[in-house]
Amino acid sequence: MKLVLTQKEVINLNTVLDNGASHSDGSDLIFLGKVRDISRGKKVTHIDYDIYNEMALRELNKIADEASANHELNRIIIIHRYGRVMLGETSIMILVSSPHRDSSYQASRYIIDEIKKRVPIWKNEFYDDGSEWISDRS
Amino acid sequence: MRIKIKVFASIRDICGFNEKELIVSDSIKVNDVIDLFIKGNKELSEKKDTLLTAVNEEYCNMNRTLEDGDTLAIFPPVSGG
Numbered sequence: 001m002k003l004v005l006t007q008k009e010v011i012n013l014n015t016v017l018d019n020g021a022s023h024s025d026g027s028d029l030i031f032l033g034k035v036r037d038i039s040r041g042k043k044v045t046h047i048d049y050d051i052y053n054e055m056a057l058r059e060l061n062k063i064a065d066e067a068s069a070n071h072e073l074n075r076i077i078i079i080h081r082y083g084r085v086m087l088g089e090t091s092i093m094i095l096v097s098s099p100h101r102d103s104s105y106q107a108s109r110y111i112i113d114e115i116k117k118r119v120p121i122w123k124n125e126f127y128d129d130g131s132e133w134i135s136d137r138s
Numbered sequence: 139m140r141i142k143i144k145v146f147a148s149i150r151d152i153c154g155f156n157e158k159e160l161i162v163s164d165s166i167k168v169n170d171v172i173d174l175f176i177k178g179n180k181e182l183s184e185k186k187d188t189l190l191t192a193v194n195e196e197y198c199n200m201n202r203t204l205e206d207g208d209t210l211a212i213f214p215p216v217s218g219g
Contacts, residue, residue, distance in 0.1 A: 033219050049218070050146055050150075051146075052144070052146055052192075054195050055192055055196075055211065056218075091219070115218055115219055116216070116217075116218060116219045118216065119216060119218045120146065120190075120192070120211070120213060120218075121216060121217070121218030121219075122147035122148075122213070122214065122217050122218070133147055133148040133151075133214065135188075135214055135215040135216075
């Protein structure tokens, strides 16, 4: 089971957890990326995420398919928010379910690393005294 | 030939638009389009080496020749997560 979403709304973890859950899975591994309070020494108030939505969905689906092809997974859910995400809120959720935990840990790491390299989404970090576009490659 | 241009994030701020349509009579490459926008735009010129491009939602290189109806996206390195 694969679910890939981009959304403006807050991620409801409980709803996601039950979506496609199976008794054959020995592990559900959840990664939550959050907006943290300090970035590069500055106090963060929120992040505005810009997105090329059609392409982002395409790349997220490719990454999910690659993770599925290389690891023993029964369920992959990736949800990335866009628009305004406030301090402490979840910006991304990755859930992978598998019979054994090793597959889940490896797949989850692969998914987040590839998202940061390939998916056309950009952070505009806001501080008390201004804002800045962030590039993870710079 | 009509090409739709989309720009994102810091590149949108620099260019001052979200989308534009380019009408050209001759064959044109991705690199040619970028050079068109860079003309007279020092800030964009300084970022040229870091720009990423995609045609019809697939990453492409600067030598890609564009076809009628293509959508070319130009954007900075991604920073999702």
